[in-house]
Amino acid sequence: MKKTYDVIIIGGGVVGTSIARELSRFTLSVALLEKEAELAFGVSKSNSGIIHPGTQNPPFSLKGRLCVEGNRLMRTWARELGVHFVEVGECILIFEEKERAALLQIKADAESLGVPGLRLVDRAWLRDHEPNVNPEALAALYAPSAGIISPYRLVYDLAENAVRNGAEIFLEQKVVSLRKENNLFWVGTESGESFQSRFLINAAGLFADEVARLAGIHDITIRPRKGEEYLLDKKRENLTRHLLFPLPTKTSKGILVIKTADGNPMVGPTARPTDDKEDLATTDQGLQEVLAAVQKMVPSIRREDIIAYFAGLRPVAGDDFILRHEHGVPGMIQAAGMQSPGLTAAPAVARCVCSLLAKNGLALRRKWFFHRHRKAARHLFTLPLGQAGKLIRRHPPYGDIVCRCEMVSAQEVRDAVHRGARTLDGIKFRTRAQAGRCHGGFCTTRIMKILAAELNLPPEKISKRGPGSEIVMADRDTGVFEAKDQHEE
Numbered sequence: 001m002k003k004t005y006d007v008i009i010i011g012g013g014v015v016g017t018s019i020a021r022e023l024s025r026f027t028l029s030v031a032l033l034e035k036e037a038e039l040a041f042g043v044s045k046s047n048s049g050i051i052h053p054g055t056q057n058p059p060f061s062l063k064g065r066l067c068v069e070g071n072r073l074m075r076t077w078a079r080e081l082g083v084h085f086v087e088v089g090e091c092i093l094i095f096e097e098k099e100r101a102a103l104l105q106i107k108a109d110a111e112s113l114g115v116p117g118l119r120l121v122d123r124a125w126l127r128d129h130e131p132n133v134n135p136e137a138l139a140a141l142y143a144p145s146a147g148i149i150s151p152y153r154l155v156y157d158l159a160e161n162a163v164r165n166g167a168e169i170f171l172e173q174k175v176v177s178l179r180k181e182n183n184l185f186w187v188g189t190e191s192g193e194s195f196q197s198r199f200l201i202n203a204a205g206l207f208a209d210e211v212a213r214l215a216g217i218h219d220i221t222i223r224p225r226k227g228e229e230y231l232l233d234k235k236r237e238n239l240t241r242h243l244l245f246p247l248p249t250k251t252s253k254g255i256l257v258i259k260t261a262d263g264n265p266m267v268g269p270t271a272r273p274t275d276d277k278e279d280l281a282t283t284d285q286g287l288q289e290v291l292a293a294v295q296k297m298v299p300s301i302r303r304e305d306i307i308a309y310f311a312g313l314r315p316v317a318g319d320d321f322i323l324r325h326e327h328g329v330p331g332m333i334q335a336a337g338m339q340s341p342g343l344t345a346a347p348a349v350a351r352c353v354c355s356l357l358a359k360n361g362l363a364l365r366r367k368w369f370f371h372r373h374r375k376a377a378r379h380l381f382t383l384p385l386g387q388a389g390k391l392i393r394r395h396p397p398y399g400d401i402v403c404r405c406e407m408v409s410a411q412e413v414r415d416a417v418h419r420g421a422r423t424l425d426g427i428k429f430r431t432r433a434q435a436g437r438c439h440g441g442f443c444t445t446r447i448m449k450i451l452a453a454e455l456n457l458p459p460e461k462i463s464k465r466g467p468g469s470e471i472v473m474a475d476r477d478t479g480v481f482e483a484k485d486q487h488e489e
């Protein structure tokens with residue numbers, strides 16, 4: 001007989017995995033279905049990694065309230081999961097006296113949402129605390145509770161902890177059909193599997209409207225808003241001490257100078273609506289726009305500082321998040337339209353989903369023991385030299401460096417595989433190997449060999465991000481491996 005889950009979650013981004021972790025506190029059977037080869041391959045991999053304080057949201061919005069609560073909860077979650085969270089603070093800069101009223105309005109709105117510690121700072125403060133900021137900046141709104149986190153490592157750590165507490169995760173399971181019969185949801189996937197559950201959560205990011213439609217719900221439309229981001233060389237790590245924002249526009253928080261959890265500063269994102277959910281191209285126009293905007297705040301930023309770029313698509317469905325129980329399809333919860341600040345809000349969204357489930361008939365009984373803590377993964381790049389030396393003396397494989405740009409060892413790659421990595425991108429997001437200036441030119445072959453050995457797979461099965469993105473093919477007659485034509489991807 002097929003297992004009936006209490007809850008099935010569709011989507012393995014930060015929202016789906018946060019919900020899985022929150023539900024795993026209770027005596028429930030929970031399954032998460034993800035269409036990609038690994039988790040965090042959707043919007044949750046391509047964002048700014050900011051844990052926003054809640055300064056740029058309309059005062060009565062759901063996203064505003066959940067952002068402030070998420071910022072508060074994220075500190076506890078990060079501590080419990082061993083995820084590196086740093087409270088760096090943010091400054092929203094103004095350059096003209098006439099902008100001061102807008103800054104004061106942002107402060108008042110944010111205070112009404114409960115954002116702590118806000119303070120207007122003047123030019124002298126900026127000179128002392130942000131020496132690289134344009135001296136023409138007049139003042140700023142300083143929000144000390146802004147933080148940074150690695151968005152993908154957060155997803156992996158949430159998932160690992162949820163699984164430790166009993167949740168089940170199924171990869172390469174694209175949901176293509178939904179049916180409700182005898183009070184049960186029947187969920188069919190492209191691979192021909194079927195799953196059943198009493199409750200269903202739609203956390204499918206950019207595709208949440210398509211998943212909703214499978215259940216006969218037609219009032220959700222996701223119109224992506226594209227954001228291009230540009231990563232700077234690590235040698236510019238100390239470019240700024242805080243996150244720097246301009247005044248927000250109607251549709252976005254503006255183009256920012258960002259500190260990241262990995263050390264590289266980042267600049268962006270743009271905000272342009274698109275109808276194409278697969279359009280992840282960066283453009284020359286986007287680059288010009290980003291450079292002009294950030295050079296106004298920090299004139300020393302140069303085009304040559306850029307070492308990598310990417311684009312992400314915000315899953316926008318109107319002005320706010322859609323978080324609701326579907327009365328027409330009892331038992332189904334929508335967690336859709338998770339535009340920014342969805343990363344920040346995710347823990348609060350997860351709590352909100354739990355209370356919607358409870359209100360609609362799911363009994364939430366706490367487990368007698370919940371594994372709250374997770375042992376943090378070892379990353380040489382986070383360790384001071386002395387501690388790294390000690391680790392290598394105790395475990396020599398940590399001294400076998402695979403990625404020279406980012407100082408990642410063979411053992412960290414193996415650890416990542418043991419924690420669930422299956423692809424080159426999965427290794428990159430977990431360890432940073434291939435994320436440096438050479439983009440994997442030196443380490444990809446070695447990482448492929450480790451993946452093949454640890455997963456017991458032939459090299460031609462090792463892919464960048466899942467089936468269809470394999471890197472080499474074997475000649476059937478000679479057994480020799482050749483690089484696959486890049487155009488085949």
Ligand SMILES: Cc1cc2nc3c(=O)[nH]c(=O)nc-3n(C[C@H](O)[C@H](O)[C@H](O)COP(=O)(O)OP(=O)(O)OC[C@H]3O[C@@H](n4cnc5c(N)ncnc54)[C@H](O)[C@@H]3O)c2cc1C
Pocket residue numbers: 010011012013014015016033034035036039040041042043044045046047048049050051052173174175176203204205206207208211225226227228229269311312313314315338339340341342343344345
């Ligand atoms: C450029 C940019 C910058 C941003 N910066 C920030 C920031 O600094 N701070 C912040 O708080 N927020 C930020 N955001 C917003 C944040 O990234 C998103 O709100 C968040 O990642 C959304 O997570 P999610 O889990 O809803 O979506 P996703 O991460 O996309 O997860 C949805 C998952 O569902 C899967 N899926 C889809 N359809 C199916 C199906 N049929 N069957 C099975 N699985 C399916 C997808 O593969 C995907 O993995 C930014 C967004 C962008 C684009």
